[in-house]
Amino acid sequence: MNIDEAQRQRVSAWIIEGAKLSEIQNRLLSEFGKKLTYMEVRFLVDDLKLTPKDPEPPKVVAPPAEAPKAATGQIPSSANAPLPGGVSLSVDQLTKPGAMISGKTTFSDGQQADWYLDQTGRLGLMPKQAGYKPSAADVQDFQTALQQEVAKLGY
Numbered sequence: 264m265n266i267d268e269a270q271r272q273r274v275s276a277w278i279i280e281g282a283k284l285s286e287i288q289n290r291l292l293s294e295f296g297k298k299l300t301y302m303e304v305r306f307l308v309d310d311l312k313l314t315p316k317d318p319e320p321p322k323v324v325a326p327p328a329e330a331p332k333a334a335t336g337q338i339p340s341s342a343n344a345p346l347p348g349g350v351s352l353s354v355d356q357l358t359k360p361g362a363m364i365s366g367k368t369t370f371s372d373g374q375q376a377d378w379y380l381d382q383t384g385r386l387g388l389m390p391k392q393a394g395y396k397p398s399a400a401d402v403q404d405f406q407t408a409l410q411q412e413v414a415k416l417g418y
Contacts, residue, residue, distance in 0.1 A: 366378055
């Protein structure tokens, strides 16, 4: 690569400013008339012992937490937020074996259950209390919450 010291300093300044390799490649061509391949630009940056900066990830602003509802006696938490119907749902960070996604739920009557969605799309519900069956309204609220969570996660 035929790049003089002034051009090397200019490339160093571009890297410090946060330019990406493709931008450096384009600037070398437009400002100095040097046509380099992307790989040659990578080698040049490596020779200069510089590392391009990764773009900063966008900052996620958390929505304000709702005040606890005195009428239902439920206190919202970030991991297990209740829905208007009184059903709360959380997603496991480590998915249960054999499932695409899994988590826990608490129904409006306080009964808890584990849930999972397998690779074929089947939903499984495993209540903590043997023989427990949630009300139809709770099941509908649970399914609505699950659809929202699954959509957030990109499934």
